[in-house]
Amino acid sequence: MCMTPSRLLLILALVGTGFSCQQKAIDIDPGSTNSDWTTESHSNEVDPNYAVVFPQEQVNTLEITMTAADWTAIRADMKTKFGSDFGGSGTTGGGMGGAGGFGSDDPDYVALPVKFNGKVWNKVGFRLKGNSSLSSTWRSGIYKLPFRLHFDKFEDDFPDIKNQRFYGFKELSMSPAYSDNSLIREKVVADIFRSAGVPAAQTAFYKVYIDFGEGQKYCGVYTMVEVIDDTMVKDQFGEDDGNIYKPESTFQQFTQSQFEKKNNETAADWSDAQAFVTALNATTRTTNAAEWRANLEKTFNVDHYLKFLAVNNTIVNWDTYGAMAHNYYLYNAPAGKLTWIPWDHNMSMTSTAGGGGNPGNGGGGMRAVSISMSEVTGSWPLLRYVANDPVYYARYKEHAKTFLETVFTTANMNALFEKNTNLISPYVIGPQATETGKYSNLSSSANFTSALGVLKAHVVTRNQEVSTFLK
Numbered sequence: 275m276c277m278t279p280s281r282l283l284l285i286l287a288l289v290g291t292g293f294s295c296q297q298k299a300i301d302i303d304p305g306s307t308n309s310d311w312t313t314e315s316h317s318n319e320v321d322p323n324y325a326v327v328f329p330q331e332q333v334n335t336l337e338i339t340m341t342a343a344d345w346t347a348i349r350a351d352m353k354t355k356f357g358s359d360f361g362g363s364g365t366t367g368g369g370m371g372g373a374g375g376f377g378s379d380d381p382d383y384v385a386l387p388v389k390f391n392g393k394v395w396n397k398v399g400f401r402l403k404g405n406s407s408l409s410s411t412w413r414s415g416i417y418k419l420p421f422r423l424h425f426d427k428f429e430d431d432f433p434d435i436k437n438q439r440f441y442g443f444k445e446l447s448m449s450p451a452y453s454d455n456s457l458i459r460e461k462v463v464a465d466i467f468r469s470a471g472v473p474a475a476q477t478a479f480y481k482v483y484i485d486f487g488e489g490q491k492y493c494g495v496y497t498m499v500e501v502i503d504d505t506m507v508k509d510q511f512g513e514d515d516g517n518i519y520k521p522e523s524t525f526q527q528f529t530q531s532q533f534e535k536k537n538n539e540t541a542a543d544w545s546d547a548q549a550f551v552t553a554l555n556a557t558t559r560t561t562n563a564a565e566w567r568a569n570l571e572k573t574f575n576v577d578h579y580l581k582f583l584a585v586n587n588t589i590v591n592w593d594t595y596g597a598m599a600h601n602y603y604l605y606n607a608p609a610g611k612l613t614w615i616p617w618d619h620n621m622s623m624t625s626t627a628g629g630g631g632n633p634g635n636g637g638g639g640m641r642a643v644s645i646s647m648s649e650v651t652g653s654w655p656l657l658r659y660v661a662n663d664p665v666y667y668a669r670y671k672e673h674a675k676t677f678l679e680t681v682f683t684t685a686n687m688n689a690l691f692e693k694n695t696n697l698i699s700p701y702v703i704g705p706q707a708t709e710t711g712k713y714s715n716l717s718s719s720a721n722f723t724s725a726l727g728v729l730k731a732h733v734v735t736r737n738q739e740v741s742t743f744l745k
Contacts, residue, residue, distance in 0.1 A: 307396075307434045308394065308395075308396050308434065310392075310393040310394045310395075312393075314441070315393055315440075315441055316393075316395065316438055316439060316440075317437065317438075317439060318426075318437040318438075318439045318442075318444070320439075320441070320442050321442050322441065322442035322443050322505045322509065323441040323442050324476060324509075326441045327440065327441050327442075327443055327446075327478070327498070328476045328477065328478040328498065328500065329478055330478065331697075332697075333479045333480065333481055333495065333697060333698060333701055334390070334391075334478065334479070334480045334481070334498075335390070335391075335480065335481045335482075335483070336388065336389070336390055336448075336480050336481070336482050336483070336496075336498075337388070337389040337390070337482075337483045337484075337485075337490065338386055338387075338388055338389075338400065338482070338483070338484045338485070339386060339387050339389075339484075339485040339490075340384065340386050340400070340484070340485060340486060340487055341487050342486075342487030342488065343487070344384050344386060344487065345486045345487045346487075347382075347384060348381070348382075348384060348402065351381055351382045352381060352402070352412060355379050355381065356409075356412075358412065358413050360412060360415055361413070361414065361415025362412075362413055380401065380403070381401045381402040381403070382401060383399040383400060383401040383424065383427050383428070384399075384400055384401070385397040385398065385399065385400075385427075385428045385431070385432070386398055386400045388400075388423065388440075390440070395425060395435075395438060395440060396432070396434070396435060396438075397428045397431075397432045397434075397435050397438075398423055398424070398425050398427070398438075399422075399423065399424035399425070399426075399427025399428055400421060400422075400423060400424075401421065401422055401424075402419055402420065402421050402422075403420050403421055403422045403447065404420040404452075405600075406452075406453075406593075407420050407449075407450070407452035407453070407620070408420055410452065410453075411450065411452060411715065415712055416712055416713075416714070416715060417484065417486065417491060417493055417712055417713045418450045418493045418494050418496075418709075418713055418714055418715055419450065419493075420447075420448060420449055420450050420452065421448050422445065422446070422447050422448065422501075423440070423445065423446045423447075423448070424444065424445050425438045425439055425440050425443070425444055425445070426438045426439070426444060442505070443500075443501075443504060443505055444501075444504050444505075445501040445504045446498055446499070446500070446501060446504075447498070447499040447500075447501055448480070448482065448496045448497070448498055448499070449496060449497045449498075449499055449618075449620060450493075450494070450496050450715060451495070451496070451497060451620055451715065452620055452715055453620060453621055453715070454620045454621070454715075454725075455716060455721040455722055455724070455725040455728075456691075456695065456722070456725035456726060456728070456729055457495055457497075457698060457702060457716075457722065457725075458497075458691065458694040458695060458698065458729075459619055459620050459621075459622060459623050459624075459729075460477060460497040460499065460618075460619050460620045461477045461478070461479065461497050461694055462623070462690050462691065462694055463589065463619035463622050463623060464476070464477045464499075464616075464619060465477070465690065466585065466589065466681065466682070466687075466690070467582070467585060467616055469681050470581065470585045470677050470681050471581060472578070472581055472582045472585060472616065473506070473510040473511065473613075473615060474615065474616050475499050475500040475501070475502060475506045475617070476499075476500040476506070476509075477497050477498065477499050477500070478497070478498050479495055479496070479497060479498070479694075479697060479698050479701075480495070480496050480497075480498050481494070481495060481496075481701050481707060482494065482495075482496045491713055492707055492708075492709075492713060493713050493714075494701070494702065494707075494709035494713060494714050495698045495701050495702055495709070502518065502520075502536065502603045502605075502615055502617065503518045503520075503536035503537050503603075506615075507605055507615075511605065511607055511608065511613075512608065513608060514537065514605075516546075516605060516606030516607060516608070516610075517535060517537065517538050517543070517544075517546055517547070517604075517605070517606045518535070518536040518537045518538075518603060518604075518605050518606075519533045519534060519535060519536065519547060519603060519604040519605075519612075520534045520536055520600075520602075520603050520617075521533050521534065521547075521599075521600070521602070521603075521604060522534070522599050522600050523551075523599055524595075524599045524653060524654055524655070525550075525551050525554055525555075525654075525655050525656050526555070526652075526653065526655055527551065527555070528544075528547065528548045528551040528552065530544050530548075532599075533547045533604075536603070546573065546606050546611075546612060547604065547612065549572075549573045550570075550573040550574045550604075550611075550612050553566075553569045553570045553572070553573045553574070554570060554574070554655055554656060554659065555655060556569060556570075559659060559663075563663060563665070566663075567663065567665060567666070571611070572611065573611055573612065574611055574612050575607065575609065575611050575612065575613040575614070576660070576666065577669060578613055578614060579613075579614045579656075579660075580660065580666060580669050580670045580673055581673045581677075582614050582616060583657075583660070583670060583673075584670055584671075584673035584674035584676075584677055585673075585677050585681075585682075586616065586622075586643075587643050587644065587645045587647070587674070588645060588674055588677055588678065588682060588736055588740050589622055589623050589682070589736065590622060590623065590624060590625060590642050590732075590736065591619070591621070591622035591623075591642060591643075592621045592622065592624070592627050592641075592642045593618060593620075593621040593622070594616065594617075594618070594622075595654065595656065595657070596642075596643035596650060596654050596657050597641055597642060597643065601616075601617050601618040602614060602615065602616060602617055603615040603617055623729060623732060624728075624732060625732060625735065627641075627642070643657060645674065645739060645740050645743045646661075646743055647661040648661075671743075671744060674740060674743075674744060675744050678737060678740055678741065678744070682733065682736070682737065683737075684730070684733055684734060684737065687729075687730070687733045688730055688733075691726055691729050691730060692726070695725075695726045699722075702716075702719075702722050703719040703722055703723065709722075
């Protein structure tokens with residue numbers, strides 16, 4: 275029924291418009307039991323408000339409250355799926371513990387209240403996320419865990435949150451800067467990609483407070499990351515009708531299960547992804563290179579990928595295609611071909627596999643792709659084959675040169691690093707808040723203060739190495 279006073283007034287106002295009570299009941303004032311509900315903040319009737327959710331000049335605050343029973347349920351789910359209780363191995367004072375993946379299923383969602391700017395969002399879906407970042411922090415007993423928020427995940431169970439949004443956003447990802455003493459890599463690398471003309475998720479810093487059932491604790495500075503299939507594609511590509519994939523594939527062959535669809539799930543059509551992989555591995559690559567390139571470019575935005583690759587290999591990235599078969603999206607853009615979207619940047623912009631954090635991580639045997647790509651084997655065909663093709667390799671070098679001269683200069687990078695470090699410093703090492711102990715991935719405040727210099731030195735080194743490569 276939709277005969278609450280507020281809905282009755284709206285129904286009366288709609289008399290003569292052709293809308294029935296039944297038609298409007300599903301989408302007007304779905305948060306009527308929440309006094310904080312407003313159209314601007316909670317409804318799905320507004321465009322995403324990037325200025326509020328992703329500010330670039332301030333650090334927002336997010337408060338999450340769970341009961342002791344919620345935390346117990348999370349621990350039980352993690353132990354069942356991944357074989358380890360919280361703090362089950364490793365150290366507990368900011369150490370990295372045992373890195374590496376531990377399970378393939380996503381953790382379960384629980385329904386929790388989230389508070390922001392004095393307003394509450396009820397029954398928000400909260401779940402842990404990540405691979406090595408989650409594995410290490412969980413086993414080490416670090417409460418600064420990576421997590422994801424889904425604002426209408428439980429709308430079927432709780433109709434009052436039907437189509438609930440967070441200033442226009444349905445889902446948001448929270449990165450704790452695992453293995454990154456600077457705490458800014460996730461943020462600045464996304465900025466760098468966009469500055470170079472490569473669409474990437476919007477990011478912003480948040481102070482996060484979590485009550486695990488025993489009182490609110492400060493869990494430090496997180497980077498909020500826009501979810502690709504929620505708002506990013508529509509915002510930066512202008513539409514989101516095409517297939518969005520989050521693959522776990524090296525592209526040696528097409529295996530449907532390796533191409534997870536993030537939209538259009540009910541349409542059993544993977545033909546665009548299959549056509550791309552087929553074109554990439556076609557035998558014409560060695561017999562008729564021009565034909566191979568033409569067919570590949572019908573299915574895949576190659577020049578855009580070469581631009582991404584030039585940026586990615588210049589800055590150094592230990593956790594993406596070439597090292598791991600994940601951390602990227604493919605979107606069938608308006609042009610009708612798949613376009614590469616980068617994802618997950620906390621382990622980039624560093625010369626060590628630990629991602630610029632505690633060296634105890636060791637990198638798990640990962641190897642970042644060099645600027646020349648000379649070491650890459652055929653097990654990574656999208657790297658090896660474009661590097662082998664003289665036309666594509668020349669374009670790749672042109673993109674690297676442009677990036678080096680117009681974006682990745684020491685002046686530009688130093689300004690970017692200093693701005694973001696200064697922005698979060700009061701909330702990492704004080705005086706307004708301090709990350710400490712088991713509520714931080716930092717083993718000491720000195721590691722944070724020295725990280726800025728490490729980042730700046732990395733840019734100098736990479737500029738020298740890439741310049742030498744381009745000669």
